[in-house]
Amino acid sequence: MKKVDIYENIDAEPIKGSAFIQGFAGILSSITQRQDEDENQNDEAKEALKNSSAEAKVAAIRFITKVKFFVARKQFREALRPYDITDVIEQYSKGYLLVHDSVKQVRAGNDEINLELQAIREKMSLMMSKMDRLLVEQKNSAESKTFFILNLNS
DSSP, X not given: OOOOOTTTTXXXXXXXXXXXXXXXXXXXXXXXXXXXXXXXHHHHHHHHHHHHHHHHHHHHHHHHHHHHHHHHHHHXXXXXXXXXXXXXXXXXXXXXXXXXXXXXXXXXXXXXXXXXXXXXXXXXXXXXXXXXXXXXXXXXXXXXXXXXXXXXXX
16 A cells, blocks of 8 residues: 655745755655555565465375375375285185184083073972972871861761
8 A cells, every 4th residue: 555645746935944844744755655665565474374375275285195195105005015825725725713713602601501400490490399298298187187177077
């Protein structure tokens, strides 16, 4: 932004005290010129800073994109690489061991369940035998009471 010097194109006759006014006007114009230069420098510095920060952002984005590309290319190459038979056998054996361990754990759990079921069956059989004995005793006591009552009447 350029400021206009109001005393720049004055063609009037000098009047008394005009030297002071003209000197003051010259000082003001030099101050405004310096301010304009400072503002221009500040604007240029701000634009340079914006440009440099924009360039830095662009450079960072390019760097990240290149890194992603190289990582993806490496993964793609590894995926295309033929399998080594020893690696395949090793992975198969590891998988087999994992399955074998899982089967062992299932069998151990099954054995625990079978033991608990067997204990419950034994308790049930004891309870059934006690119930049978009690029923037989009650039946016998009821028969003996009826015989006693019948014998009293006869």
